[in-house]
Amino acid sequence: MLDPSELQILQLALTISAWVVVVSWIPGVLVAWCLARWQSRWRVVLHGLVLLPLVLPPVVTGYGLLHLLGRSSWLGETWFAWTGMHLAYTTAAAVIAAAVVGFPLLVESIRLSMTAVDPRLEWIARSLGWSRWQTFLRVLLPLSAPGVLAGMSLAFARSLGEFGATIVLAGNIEGETRQIPLAVYTLMNQPGHEAAVWRLCGLSVLLALGSLAVTGWLRQRAQRRAGTS
Amino acid sequence: MIRASLRKQWPGFGLDVDFASEGPVLGVFGASGSGKTSLLHALAGWIEPDEASIKLRGRTLTHVPGGVRLPIEARRVAVVPQDPLLFPHRTVRANLAFAPGAGERLRSARGQRMVEWLHLGPLLERRTDSLSGGERQRVALGRAWLADPALVLLDEPAASLDASMAREVVALLLEAKQAWGIPMVLVTHRSTELMALADDCLLLEKGRIVAQGPPIEVLRQAKAHDTESWTGVDNLLALTVLEHQPKDGLTWLDLGAGERLAAPFVDLPPGQILQIAIRGEDLLLAQLAPGPTSARNHLRGQVTRLESIGGEVLVEVLVGTTRLQARITQGAARALELARDQAVHVLIKTTACTPLWV
Numbered sequence: 001m002l003d004p005s006e007l008q009i010l011q012l013a014l015t016i017s018a019w020v021v022v023v024s025w026i027p028g029v030l031v032a033w034c035l036a037r038w039q040s041r042w043r044v045v046l047h048g049l050v051l052l053p054l055v056l057p058p059v060v061t062g063y064g065l066l067h068l069l070g071r072s073s074w075l076g077e078t079w080f081a082w083t084g085m086h087l088a089y090t091t092a093a094a095v096i097a098a099a100v101v102g103f104p105l106l107v108e109s110i111r112l113s114m115t116a117v118d119p120r121l122e123w124i125a126r127s128l129g130w131s132r133w134q135t136f137l138r139v140l141l142p143l144s145a146p147g148v149l150a151g152m153s154l155a156f157a158r159s160l161g162e163f164g165a166t167i168v169l170a171g172n173i174e175g176e177t178r179q180i181p182l183a184v185y186t187l188m189n190q191p192g193h194e195a196a197v198w199r200l201c202g203l204s205v206l207l208a209l210g211s212l213a214v215t216g217w218l219r220q221r222a223q224r225r226a227g228t229s
Numbered sequence: 230m231i232r233a234s235l236r237k238q239w240p241g242f243g244l245d246v247d248f249a250s251e252g253p254v255l256g257v258f259g260a261s262g263s264g265k266t267s268l269l270h271a272l273a274g275w276i277e278p279d280e281a282s283i284k285l286r287g288r289t290l291t292h293v294p295g296g297v298r299l300p301i302e303a304r305r306v307a308v309v310p311q312d313p314l315l316f317p318h319r320t321v322r323a324n325l326a327f328a329p330g331a332g333e334r335l336r337s338a339r340g341q342r343m344v345e346w347l348h349l350g351p352l353l354e355r356r357t358d359s360l361s362g363g364e365r366q367r368v369a370l371g372r373a374w375l376a377d378p379a380l381v382l383l384d385e386p387a388a389s390l391d392a393s394m395a396r397e398v399v400a401l402l403l404e405a406k407q408a409w410g411i412p413m414v415l416v417t418h419r420s421t422e423l424m425a426l427a428d429d430c431l432l433l434e435k436g437r438i439v440a441q442g443p444p445i446e447v448l449r450q451a452k453a454h455d456t457e458s459w460t461g462v463d464n465l466l467a468l469t470v471l472e473h474q475p476k477d478g479l480t481w482l483d484l485g486a487g488e489r490l491a492a493p494f495v496d497l498p499p500g501q502i503l504q505i506a507i508r509g510e511d512l513l514l515a516q517l518a519p520g521p522t523s524a525r526n527h528l529r530g531q532v533t534r535l536e537s538i539g540g541e542v543l544v545e546v547l548v549g550t551t552r553l554q555a556r557i558t559q560g561a562a563r564a565l566e567l568a569r570d571q572a573v574h575v576l577i578k579t580t581a582c583t584p585l586w587v
Contacts, residue, residue, distance in 0.1 A: 120314055123275050126301035127308045128328035128376045135302075138327075142318050 002199060006183075010203065012091075013179035017159035019095040021152045024106055028155070029148060032110035033136060037119070054104040058164025062097055065169045069096065093170035094177040098159035106155040109215075113147020113222040114140060146222035150215045157211030161204065180204050230412050231255065231380065235271050235281035235291075244268060244278075244436040254406055256427030256444055257416045258451060264436040265416040269382050272414065273308050274301040285379055307378035311385040313369035315357040321368050322353040328376030335375055343409075347371050347401065363394035370401065374411060383415045387422060399425055420448050424465070424504050424585035445504065463509030463543070463554040465585075470499045479525065479579060485550025491525035492582040504585040509556030511581035514544065515574040516565055526577040532569055535562070542567070546575055 002010065035047055053061050069087045070076050079087050087093055117140055125135040141148070163181040170177035172186060184200050187193040230252040237244045244264045257265045270276045272283060274290070277298075283290040285306070290299050307328075315324050325344070326332040334340045344350055347367045357365065366386060373381050386402070387395035399422055405411060406426065415426055423430060423444045430447040432440040440450040445465050468482035468490065475494055482490045482503060490505075497503055513524070533552065534545035542562040544555045553575060557565075567573070 118314065120310065121316060123273070123301065124308060124310070124314050125316075125327070127273055127275075127304070127306060128331075128372070129302050129305070130329065131300075131302050139316060143316075 002203070003196075006196060006199060006203075008175060009178060009180060009183045009200070012175070012177075013160055016091065016094050016098060016179055017156045020099045020102055020159040021156050023095065024099045024103055024155060025148070025152050028103065028106040028151060029110055029141070032107045032114055032151075033140070035107065035111045036114035037122075037140075050107050051104050053101050053165075058101055058162070058166075059168055061101060062165030062168030065097060065100060065165060069093070069169070088169060089171040089173060089177070091170075091176050094162075094166050094179065097165035097169040098162040099155075101162055101165050102155035102158035105158050106151040109151030109154055109219075110144060110148050113144040113150070113219075116147075116223070117143045144222065146218045150218035150222060153211050153214045153218065157208055157215070160207050160211070180207075231272075231283070231285050231414070233272065233281070233283040235268075235278040235283065237267070237271060237276065237278040237281075242267075242436060244271065246431075246433070246436070246438050248431055248438055248441060250429045250431075250441075252414075252428060253410065253412045254427050254429075255414045256423045256430035256447075257414060257433060258420070258423050258430055258444075258447060259418065259433035261418060263433040265418075265433055266384055267436070268433065269308070269384050269414065269416050272380075273306050273382055274299065274304055275308075288379070305377075305379040306382060307373035307376045307380075308382045309366075309369045309373050309384065309386050311388050313365040315360075315365055315368055315372075317357055319357070320353070321349060321355050321357060321360070324357060324368055325349070325353075325371050325375055327372055330377065331372075331375040334377065340375060343371060343374060346404070346408075361394070362390050363397055366390065366394075366398050367401065370398075370405070374405070374409065379412070381411055381413045383413055385417055386415075387419070388417075402426055420444075420451075420465070421506065421583070421585055423448065424506070463556060464505070464507040464512075466505045466507070466551060467502050468505060468551070470495075470497050470501050470503050472499055480584075484528070484548050488528055488549030488551075490528070490577070490582065491579045492584060493579055495584045506583045506585055507553070507577065507581055509543065509554050511577060512546075512553060512555035513576035514546070514555055514557060514561075514565060514567075515576065518574055519576065522576060523578065524576040525579045526575070526582075528575040528577070530573055530575050532567055532571045532573055535567060535569065544573075546573060548575060 031050060035043060066088060067073055068075055071086055071088060076087055122135050122139050125139045126132065130138060161181060166177065167182060172178055172182045178186065180200055180203065184197055187197045230250055232249040234247040235244065244267050246268060257268060259265050267276065271278050271281065278293065281291045281293050289297050290304050291297060316327065319327065326335045347370065349367060349371060352360065352364060357368065360368065387398045390398060403425055406413065415422065417423055427444045430442065430444045431438050432447045432451050440447050445467055448465055468484065471481040471483050471489060473480050473494060478494045479491045480493065480495050482492055482505065484490050492505055495503055528548045530546040530548035530553070532544060533547045536543045537559065540559055541556050542559055544557060544567060546553050546555060
């Protein structure tokens with residue numbers, strides 16, 4: 001069983017991942033909508049930008065974020081002036097790092113389920129009198145809902161495994177930013193903690209498998225839903 | 230009702246039309262690839278024309294370049310496509326009630342009558358993927374009508390259905406036209422649908438209008454234009470009802486000069502015009518008067534034209550004041566020694582005469 005410090009690590013990991021999903025699902029849905037339906041040359045550029053964190057080394061993404069949000073950056077200073085708090089090296093920074101790295105997975109899952117929806121259904125809805133936005137809410141979003149949920153569970157799972165960007169932007173602070181991978185890394189470098197490392201690794205595998213199972217089930221539902229008319 | 234002039238160029242195909250119609254049902258007829266569906270999509274605002282001016286009952290829907298372009302949702306033009314495109318995540322009831330305000334209209338007495346009339350009552354709580362093709366098309370019609378549109382665009386509404394379901398949908402459309410008075414634009418490649426439903430008709434060929442007028446005229450021109458989709462009905466006749474013999478299942482029609490045609494019974498008052506289709510291969514020609522046969526129509530006529538088409542001969546016979554066209558083989562034409570001005574007997578079974586006014 002897990003000891004209290006490991007339970008705290010698990011709790012922090014789940015909290016960070018839950019926040020990642022909460023803050024990124026709405027932007028993810030809107031960006032996916034643009035990518036699925038926007039008829040413009042700029043769509044390719046937007047798609048490239050969204051996918052970038054997927055192919056960049058997470059440490060590089062973290063370094064970029066640190067320059068954008070760090071204490072000496074313009075954004076970081078403005079945030080400090082407003083709130084009296086720093087962003088970097090906080091739980092919020094861990095959420096931001098994991099959200100940015102998980103964003104491509106979230107968007108791609110939603111985009112794929114949206115492109116599987118017959119666009120003529122949206123034309124029909126508009127011909128029946130609904131605006132573009134209302135049509136999105138009444139037709140496209142419900143029909144791609146399983147894809148949205150699958151994207152959310154992927155982003156959640158990805159956050160549980162986030163390491164590179166987090167350690168650069170949020171550091172490795174016990175109780176604040178040290179989630180499972182950071183704890184494994186820390187314990188690995190301290191003698192006598194092999195059993196704890198194994199337990200945390202096992203926990204990671206279980207959480208990842210659970211997330212993948214949920215994602216797969218939702219994706220199947222998305223296909224079934226889009227396949228009928 | 231509608232006045233439209235629009236141009237749109239795609240690679241390899243261009244749509245260039247200019248028409249005005251009082252409807253209330255405007256048929257758009259043509260072979261596949263003639264631009265019928267593109268025209269419909271342009272009217273609905275689903276595609277952006279290069280140049281267009283579209284007015285519906287005096288309201289400008291589009292005037293480009295430079296002017297108005299009403300968004301799709303502001304046009305009040307509902308579309309019923311060939312594949313009914315029901316919303317798969319909604320029940321039949323939720324599909325019917327989909328349009329803004331349609332829920333209330335569905336609950337009103339008129340809405341309830343419409344549900345009853347579309348035979349959708351028992352299906353209201355069903356999922357759309359459990360419906361048959363005909364049922365789905367009826368839901369699509371109801372959904373469009375309950376949106377209270379100024380115009381309904383029907384894109385081959387019966388094309389994907391089997392014959393009996395297609396007949397059912399055409400009958401519903403005809404009733405809708407008469408009972409609910411909803412203006413419609415009907416795209417079809419079936420002459421029977423056109424004859425049954427349309428008041429005015431456009432014939433489209435390669436993105437251009439080549440004829441406009443009453444369906445029967447346009448269909449004749451379609452034949453002259455050799456429209457690919459021409460369905461092989463050689464005789465499209467508009468004949469006056471003389472009298473009925475309901476017991477025998479007959480309606481007698483006037484062929485002029487005292488000659489009469491027996492058609493299957495149709496409940497239309499004498500004096501009304503009934504449109505009839507007869508295939509050329511259903512006309513039997515004889516040199517001498519035959520004895521009693523099962524055919525109700527033993528007519529006398531005169532050959533006015535002979536034309537060889539492939540292995541067949543198209544024989545035009547004047548019966549009364551009506552020209553009928555028979556298709557026979559070259560061998561049969563030789564055996565009868567057919568020649569112009571020759572007197573012939575024409576036999577037609579009543580069941581070969583298809584009334585087009587359902």
